[in-house]
Amino acid sequence: MEAFTTHTGRAVPLRRSNVDTDQIIPAHWLKKVTRDGFEDGLFEAWRKDETFILNRPERHGATVLVAGPDFGTGSSREHAVWALQNYGFKTVISSRFADIFRGNSLKNGLLTVVLDQKVVDALWELTEADPTAEITVDLQAREVRAEGITASFELDENSRWRLLNGLDDISITLQNEADIAAYEAKRPAHKPRTLQA
Amino acid sequence: MGRTLAEKVWDDHVVRRAEGEPDLLFIDLHLLHEVTSPQAFDGLRQNGRPVRRLDLTIATEDHNTPTLDIDKPIADPVSRAQLETLRKNCAEFGVRLHPLGDVEQGVVHVVGPQLGLTQPGTTVVCGDSHTSTHGAFGALAFGIGTSQVEHVLATQTLPLARPKTMAITVEGELPEGVTAKDLILAIIAKIGTGGGQGYILEYRGSAIEKLSMEARMTICNMSIEAGARAGMIAPDETTFDYLKGRPHAPEGEDWDAAVAYWRTLRTDADAEFDAEVVIKADELSPFVTWGTNPGQGAPLSASVPDPASYEDASERLAAEKALEYMGLAAGQPLRSINVDTVFVGSCTNGRIEDLRAAAELLKGRKVADGVRMLVVPGSARVGLQAVSEGLDVVFKEAGAEWRHAGCSMCLGMNPDQLAPGERSASTSNRNFEGRQGKGGRTHLVSPQVAAATAVLGHLASPADLTDVRTPAGV
Numbered sequence: 001m002e003a004f005t006t007h008t009g010r011a012v013p014l015r016r017s018n019v020d021t022d023q024i025i026p027a028h029w030l031k032k033v034t035r036d037g038f039e040d041g042l043f044e045a046w047r048k049d050e051t052f053i054l055n056r057p058e059r060h061g062a063t064v065l066v067a068g069p070d071f072g073t074g075s076s077r078e079h080a081v082w083a084l085q086n087y088g089f090k091t092v093i094s095s096r097f098a099d100i101f102r103g104n105s106l107k108n109g110l111l112t113v114v115l116d117q118k119v120v121d122a123l124w125e126l127t128e129a130d131p132t133a134e135i136t137v138d139l140q141a142r143e144v145r146a147e148g149i150t151a152s153f154e155l156d157e158n159s160r161w162r163l164l165n166g167l168d169d170i171s172i173t174l175q176n177e178a179d180i181a182a183y184e185a186k187r188p189a190h191k192p193r194t195l196q197a
Numbered sequence: 198m199g200r201t202l203a204e205k206v207w208d209d210h211v212v213r214r215a216e217g218e219p220d221l222l223f224i225d226l227h228l229l230h231e232v233t234s235p236q237a238f239d240g241l242r243q244n245g246r247p248v249r250r251l252d253l254t255i256a257t258e259d260h261n262t263p264t265l266d267i268d269k270p271i272a273d274p275v276s277r278a279q280l281e282t283l284r285k286n287c288a289e290f291g292v293r294l295h296p297l298g299d300v301e302q303g304v305v306h307v308v309g310p311q312l313g314l315t316q317p318g319t320t321v322v323c324g325d326s327h328t329s330t331h332g333a334f335g336a337l338a339f340g341i342g343t344s345q346v347e348h349v350l351a352t353q354t355l356p357l358a359r360p361k362t363m364a365i366t367v368e369g370e371l372p373e374g375v376t377a378k379d380l381i382l383a384i385i386a387k388i389g390t391g392g393g394q395g396y397i398l399e400y401r402g403s404a405i406e407k408l409s410m411e412a413r414m415t416i417c418n419m420s421i422e423a424g425a426r427a428g429m430i431a432p433d434e435t436t437f438d439y440l441k442g443r444p445h446a447p448e449g450e451d452w453d454a455a456v457a458y459w460r461t462l463r464t465d466a467d468a469e470f471d472a473e474v475v476i477k478a479d480e481l482s483p484f485v486t487w488g489t490n491p492g493q494g495a496p497l498s499a500s501v502p503d504p505a506s507y508e509d510a511s512e513r514l515a516a517e518k519a520l521e522y523m524g525l526a527a528g529q530p531l532r533s534i535n536v537d538t539v540f541v542g543s544c545t546n547g548r549i550e551d552l553r554a555a556a557e558l559l560k561g562r563k564v565a566d567g568v569r570m571l572v573v574p575g576s577a578r579v580g581l582q583a584v585s586e587g588l589d590v591v592f593k594e595a596g597a598e599w600r601h602a603g604c605s606m607c608l609g610m611n612p613d614q615l616a617p618g619e620r621s622a623s624t625s626n627r628n629f630e631g632r633q634g635k636g637g638r639t640h641l642v643s644p645q646v647a648a649a650t651a652v653l654g655h656l657a658s659p660a661d662l663t664d665v666r667t668p669a670g671v
Contacts, residue, residue, distance in 0.1 A: 016518070017511040018390055018490050022629040027608045031261065031275040033235035033282045045631050068511055070391040073424065073490070074629060076233065076326040078342035096391055099360075099426050100326055104342035156358065158218055169344070170244070173352045176221060179213040180354055183223050184250075190447040190455035191225055192314045194255040194293050 002109040003166030007090045008136040009063030011127040012053055017068035021101065024072065024080040038083035058131035065092045066123045066135070072101025072112075081108045091137045093144065095120050106159050107169065113137055113144060119151045139164060199465025201362045202431050203397040206337040206462065210320050212354055219356040225319035225336075227349050228305045229256035229292065231283040232610070233324025237347035238286040248290045250353045255314065256287050256294040259304045260610045264573050264600035267297055276611065290350075303576020303602040306330040306544035310414065311578055313443025317432035317459040322349055327544045327626065329420040333413035334440075335432035335462045337397070340421065360426065361471035363396040364464075367404040369478035374659050376554070377412035378546060378624065378643035379484040380404070380476070381419045382494045386484070388474055390492040393425025396472065399464060400430050404478035410439040411550035418545045419626050422491035431463045483658040485531055486628045486641040488519035493628075495531060497646065497658050503527035522630050523638050524618070531656050534640065538621040539570040539651040540633075541644050542600075543607040546624035547575025549582050551644040556588040558648035558659055559595040561666030565654030570597035571613060573605040597651065609634045622650040 029041035046052045053059060065084065071094040072080060081104045084092065092110065095117040105112040115123075126146055127133050136145040139160060144151045155163075162169070173180075200208070213221040227250075234256070241248070248254060261276040271277040280297065287294040295301040301308060306327055309315040315331040321338035322328060324346040331338035345355055365384060371377075385392075398420050405413070413430050420428030437456055440446045447455045486494040487501050493516070495502065504516035504527065520527065525534070541547075541555045552574060564570045572592045574580035580602050583589055589599045606613040607625035615621055615637025624647050628639040640656060649657040652664075 015514070017515050020490065020627075020629045022608075022627070022632050026631055026635075027260075027610045030232050030610060031273075031279045033239075033279055035236050045635065070394075070424070073390055074326065074421075074627060076324055076328075076340035076342055078233070078236075078324075078344060081342070096394065098391075098424060099394055100340055100342060100421075104344065107342065107344040169356060170240075170246070170348050170351050173221065173348065173354060173356060176213050179221065180223070180249075180352060183212040184353075187223075188454065188458070190451040190458070192316050192319065192445045192447075193252045194226075194314060194445070195252040 001107065001166045001168060004109050004111045004139055004163045006136065006138040006140060007063065008134050009090065010061065010132065011064040011066050011123065011135050012059050012062045013124040013127045014053060014065060014067045015124060018070045018073055019067055020074035021072060021077050021080040022074055025077065025083040030077055030079050035082050036086055038079055039086040042083040042087045061088070063088055063090045064135045064137065065089050066120060066127065067092060067094045069094060069096045069117065070098065072098040074098070076100045078104045078108070081105050081110050085110050093120060093123065106163065109163060109166065111137060111139060111163065113153050115144060115151050115153055119149065122149050199468035201464045201468045201470060202335060202399055202429055202462055203337060203362050206318055206320070207359055209318065219358045221354050221356050222320060224322050224349050224353055224355060225253060226309065226314055226321045227254045228309055228321065228323035228328070229254065229346070230259050230305050230325065231279045232260045233343050234286065234346055235279065235282045236343045237350055238290065240347040241290070241350055246351045248292060248350045251291050253353060254292050254350070256283060256292050257302055257305050257308050258283060258297050260604045260608065262297045262603040263612050264603050264605050267601045300577050303578065304544045304547060304604055306418065307547060307575035307579060310334065311443070311576060313440055313446035316440065316455070317436060318462050322355065326421045327418050329426065329428050330414050330418040330544055332417040332420065332427050332429040333410060334436055335429055335459065337427055337429065339426040361396045363393060363398050363472040363474065364470040365398050365400045365474050365476065366402040367400065367476045367478050368402045369404055370407065371404055371478045371481060374645065375481050375483060376643040376645060377408055377415040379481055380478070381416045382484040382486065382491065382641060383481055384476060385419065385423045385491050386494040387476070388423050390422065390490050391424045393420060393423035396425050398423070398425045398428040400428060401464070405430060406433065409550060410435060411548045414548065415545055419491065422626060432459045483643065483646050485646060485656055487523065487525060487531060488516065489522055489628055489630050491626065491628060491641060493519055494641070497531050497656060499531055501525045501527055501529045501531065533655060535620070535655045536568065536622045536640070536650055537619045538615060539568060539647050540606040540621055540623040540625065541647050542571065542573030542575065542605050543625040544575060545626045546644050547573060547579065549579050551624065552579065552583050552588050555644040555648040556591040558645060558662065559597065559652070560591050562595055562652045562664070564596035564651045568651055568654050570651045571600055571606060572597050573600045574602045577602045606633050608632055622647050622656060
């Protein structure tokens with residue numbers, strides 16, 4: 001996983017709530033068996049409308065998505081995170097994320113930042129009025145900064161440590177192999193098995 | 198202080214607990230399908246890691262599979278390549294697979310329970326958000342992303358922070374003609390698509406205890422639509438009766454030991470939930486969605502709401518956009534909405550009880566002119582059971598299409614899709630924009646409402662079927 005320390009970039013203000021994973025990446029894109037090449041599928045249906053915010057020239061190259069509440073609802077498809085990253089987003093700000101999407105994002109180094117809706121509103125107003133306005137997301141200080149706006153955000157220490165260092169979960173877990181083996185040894189015999197012993 | 202059902206199952210699976218770390222949980226059952234696993238197997242290969250517990254892992258093909266001509270090569274080369282990738286990966290790593298054409302093939306969340314692999318007090322994961330279905334057995338079951346699929350394949354564990362718990366207490370009795378689907382749609386409309394976010398839901402109360410396993414699965418299935426990763430129901434005699442004798446259910450002394458353990462899996466009287474919602478079952482009626490998220494629903498007797506009636510600005514905007522996409526006007530009675538397509542199937546409502554309910558209403562009746570109805574069993578086994586009961590004949594005589602098992606029209610990954618602008622009454626779980634095909638419009642309904650809608654051509658409940666049926670054989 002790529003480490004995330006601090007990032008500064010221009011923003012895409014997305015004034016929509018309940019942006020579900022079928023909007024982020026439609027199902028027909030999920031037939032791909034790689035982790036890359038999803039950028040053209042990002043918000044595919046909405047991008048057919050040339051006035052959609054992502055299509056505006058002044059938003060090209062923006063790396064910070066500022067979205068409405070309940071972003072990433074619906075399916076468990078990690079492809080939604082890959083599509084955002086493949087397109088160039090480094091971080092997404094919202095007042096509330098769906099659980100599975102949030103978990104997936106943090107495992108891929110896409111920092112999802114939860115801020116009060118009031119702060120999201122302020123970021124929307126700022127970046128709509130001035131498309132060149134930059135937003136800084138500082139994971140070390142757990143702070144979002146933009147012109148006239150400073151807001152701290154929460155992220156549990158363990159997730160923060162893994163993101164700052166770009167650590168791979170599986171390697172960390174395998175350091176506790178002895179604990180897993182000990183647990184396996186005491187599992188009851190009645191537990192289901194997919195294969196006969 | 199006592200513990201909730203979710204806390205008991207969680208505690209029984211903690212492999213490692215340390216200050217400042219998420220708990221490391223053991224996973225009893227890992228279900229795989231073709232869509233969310235290829236990149237995970239790639240990760241194993243790149244790091245030279247094996248699958249740690251092949252005996253706790255099982256795969257099936259469902260999302261991409263066609264429901265017609267299943268003996269012919271799959272026409273879409275990209276779908277075919279994804280299925281072939283799963284077959285190659287399962288062969289290389291030694292994972293048990295039920296491919297298209299196999300008698301145990303089907304939607305992953307129908308296959309696990311029918312094999313008896315889904316058991317009370319187990320942890321079940323799958324790279325699919327509707328894994329919450331398995332919570333109907335008192336299992337802690339939730340959807341995971343592909344990075345976590347790889348993590349479980351490699352370690353049979355997951356590091357997880359423990360969610361909060363929410364009781365959804367449903368007291369009373371569901372009125373006649375009101376189903377588990379109506380209940381869960383009403384629950385989601387009440388708490389919202391984000392209402393369960395951060396919680397494990399426990400459905401409880403007298404109305405829940407009376408439900409069959411199929412109905413309990415329908416409810417737990419849609420927990421994710423309320424934002425909750427998992428929903429659970431305490432196991433009881435209904436659960437044990439369902440499991441007894443299934444291929445992977447315990448036998449002999451193991452069965453006795455298992456049942457003794459399963460009986461302990463109830464929320465203690467003095468346990469406290471972090472939140473509670475109470476629903477009165479007697480007040481419910483058939484419920485359908487009008488919008489583009491599962492929380493945008495209303496009783497069938499109501500009308501399409503006026504977006505201006507929402508106080509919250511973001512909800513108002515969402516309702517406006519939903520009506521525009523759905524091609525509906527505020528104030529329009531829901532019963533006046535005509536449909537082109539009716540879909541009965543999916544991990545929400547593709548089990549035998551659902552097919553029986555739809556067939557019961559279609560017997561001696563015809564699907565309305567201009568309406569296409571697809572009936573898709575959740576698994577090959579469900580299909581065989583339906584055929585043995587003659588349900589396929591009922592569907593075909595009514596003018597519906599009887600198909601092979603798969604996810605089918607629940608999502609646009611296989612040939613069963615809506616055309617742009619087409620409108621469906623669907624027993625599936627998501628009415629998102631484009632979910633059933635680009636530009637398609639979805640109303641989520643119960644199998645009973647689906648069948649009545651198919652006959653009348655507009656959203657309708659069984660009570661609206663006031664015609665005299667054609668007697669059988671005439």
